[in-house]
Amino acid sequence: MPPHLPTVLTLDAGGTNFVFSAIRDFKQIVEPVTLPAEPNDLEKCIATIIHGFDQISEKVSPVDAISFAFPGPANYELGIIENLPNFKAFNGSVPLGPILQNRFEVPVYINNDGDxxxxxxxxxxxxxxNSRLRTAGSKKxxxxxxxxxxxxxxxxxxxxxxxxxxxxxxxxxxxxxxxxxxxxxxxxxxxxxxxxxxxxxxxxxxxxxxxxxxxxxxxxxxxxxxxxxxxxxxxxxxxxxxxxxxxxxxxxxxxxxxxxxxxxxxxxxxxxxxxxxxxxxxxxxxxxxxxxxxxxxxxxxxxDPTVFNQFAQGEIKQVAISGTDKTIEYDAMPRTGIALSKIDASLMTSLGAYAFVLQKSDK
The missing domain is CATH 3.30.420.40 (ATPase, nucleotide binding domain)
Structure with missing residues (x-):
C-alpha cells in the first residue's frame, strides 16, 4: 500500500489579502480562495482566517494539518503571534495556532515565510x-x-x-x-x-x-x-x-x-x-x-549555463597513499552555487509549508 499523502491547508498571509489553498503531494488541489486580510481588527482578522480555511476544507476531505507562513515576531513553535508592525490587529500575544487547532482539530504549524x-x-x-549533477557524471x-x-x-x-x-x-x-x-x-x-x-x-x-x-x-x-x-x-x-x-x-x-x-x-x-x-x-x-x-x-x-560543467566536475585529483601503491581520489574544489527559484515565491512557500508537515510527521 502506498504511503498516506497528507492533505494540508495553507495560507498566503499578505498585508492586503489572505489567499487560502490546499496541497497534497506537493500539488495545489483546489482553486485558491482570496479574502481581505483585515489587518487592523483582530476579531475580524481571525474570523477571516477561520472562514477561509472553512471554505477550503469543504472542498477537500479529510484534512490532515494546517501549515502556513505568518509574519513575526512570534513563538512559532507554540503558534503565538506577537506585536506585528504591518498587522496592527496583533498587538500583544495572540495564540493563533491554538485557536485554529481548537477550531479544526488538526495539527497547526506556523512559520515565517523565509523558513x-x-x-x-x-x-x-x-x-x-543533484539529479543534474549525477547525470553529468559528478559525485558532488x-x-x-x-x-x-x-x-x-x-x-x-x-x-x-x-x-x-x-x-x-x-x-x-x-x-x-x-x-x-x-x-x-x-x-x-x-x-x-x-x-x-x-x-x-x-x-x-x-x-x-x-x-x-x-x-x-x-x-x-x-x-x-x-x-x-x-x-x-x-x-x-x-x-x-x-x-x-x-x-x-x-x-x-x-x-x-x-x-x-x-x-x-x-x-x-x-x-x-x-x-x-x-x-x-x-x-x-x-x-x-x-x-x-x-x-x-x-x-x-x-x-550561467556555460559554467555548469565546471561546477559539476570540480577538480578531481589522485593522491598517493604513502607506503602503499594505492591512491585516493578526491575533489579539490570546495564549491557552492547561487540559483534563482523558477517557482513563484508564494507557491514555493506553500510547498514548503507542506514539506514542514512531512518533516514533523517523519519525527
Whole structure:
C-alpha cells in the first residue's frame, strides 16, 4: 500500500489579502480562495482566517494539518503571534495556532515565510540539482540550503540535511538583522529591500524619497523602458547587489550549502547579480596588506549555463597513499552555487509549508 499523502491547508498571509489553498503531494488541489486580510481588527482578522480555511476544507476531505507562513515576531513553535508592525490587529500575544487547532482539530504549524520558502526549495530544487549533477557524471551532491526571499524585506531560511533550522527561540536565519555593509547604524535589510532601491534612486536622482515608485518601475527606468534617471536606477540595483553579496558571503561562512533566491526582486537578477558576485568574490586584506580569499568555497553563478560543467566536475585529483601503491581520489574544489527559484515565491512557500508537515510527521 502506498504511503498516506497528507492533505494540508495553507495560507498566503499578505498585508492586503489572505489567499487560502490546499496541497497534497506537493500539488495545489483546489482553486485558491482570496479574502481581505483585515489587518487592523483582530476579531475580524481571525474570523477571516477561520472562514477561509472553512471554505477550503469543504472542498477537500479529510484534512490532515494546517501549515502556513505568518509574519513575526512570534513563538512559532507554540503558534503565538506577537506585536506585528504591518498587522496592527496583533498587538500583544495572540495564540493563533491554538485557536485554529481548537477550531479544526488538526495539527497547526506556523512559520515565517523565509523558513518555508527554504523548506520548499530543499524539497523541489535540491533533488533536481543533484539529479543534474549525477547525470553529468559528478559525485558532488548538496544536502544543505540557504533560501533567500527578496521583496519588501529580506528573508532567509536554512535547511540542514533535510531539516529546517528553526532555532531555540523560533528565530533562526534572521539575516535581515545582521550588520549593514555600508552603514554600521543600519541592519542589512536597509540595503536589501524595496525601500533600499527607492532610497538610492532618490538620492542619486536628487529627488525626495517616494515610496510609491516601486522597484519594478525603477528597473524599467534602468532598462530605458520608462522615463527617469537611468544612472540613478542602475546605481540603485548596483548598491542592492553589493548589500546582498555581502550578506550571502557572511552566511556562507557559517552555512556550507547551496543558495537559492526568490521573491519579486529576484526578477531584477540581470541588474544586481554582477555587483553581488563582485562582492562575493572580492578579497580580504590582513593588517600587512596581504590579500586572501573572502570565502573558502568557490561560488558559481548557476544561472550561467556555460559554467555548469565546471561546477559539476570540480577538480578531481589522485593522491598517493604513502607506503602503499594505492591512491585516493578526491575533489579539490570546495564549491557552492547561487540559483534563482523558477517557482513563484508564494507557491514555493506553500510547498514548503507542506514539506514542514512531512518533516514533523517523519519525527
Amino acid at each position: 518555508l520558502f527554504a523548506s520548499g526549495v530543499a524539497r523541489i530544487v535540491l533533488p533536481e540539482l 551532491q548538496f544536502y544543505n540550503l540557504i533560501g533567500l526571499t527578496l521583496g519588501t524585506g529580506f528573508g532567509c531560511g536554512i535547511v540542514i540535511n533535510g531539516q529546517l533550522l528553526t532555532g531555540d527561540n523560533s528565530n533562526a536565519a534572521g539575516i535581515h538583522n545582521t550588520l549593514n555593509y555600508s552603514n554600521s547604524k543600519w541592519n542589512a535589510e536597509e540595503s536589501v529591500s524595496t525601500r533600499a532601491i527607492q532610497r538610492v534612486y532618490a538620492e542619486r536622482a536628487g529627488l525626495s524619497f517616494d515610496a510609491r515608485l516601486m522597484p519594478k518601475e525603477i528597473y524599467q527606468i534602468a532598462k530605458g523602458h520608462k522615463e527617469g534617471n537611468v544612472g540613478a536606477a542602475l546605481q540603485a540595483f548596483f548598491e542592492y547587489g553589493k548589500g546582498l553579496g555581502n550578506s550571502i558571503s557572511n552566511i556562507l561562512t557559517l552555512v556550507d550549502g547551496l543558495v537559492v533566491l526568490g521573491g519579486g526582486l529576484s526578477a531584477s537578477w540581470d541588474l544586481f547579480s554582477p555587483s553581488m558576485f563582485n562582492e562575493i568574490h572580492r578579497k580580504y586584506e590582513n593588517f600587512k596588506g596581504e590579500n586572501m580569499d573572502r570565502l573558502s568555497v568557490k561560488v558559481f553563478n548557476l544561472e
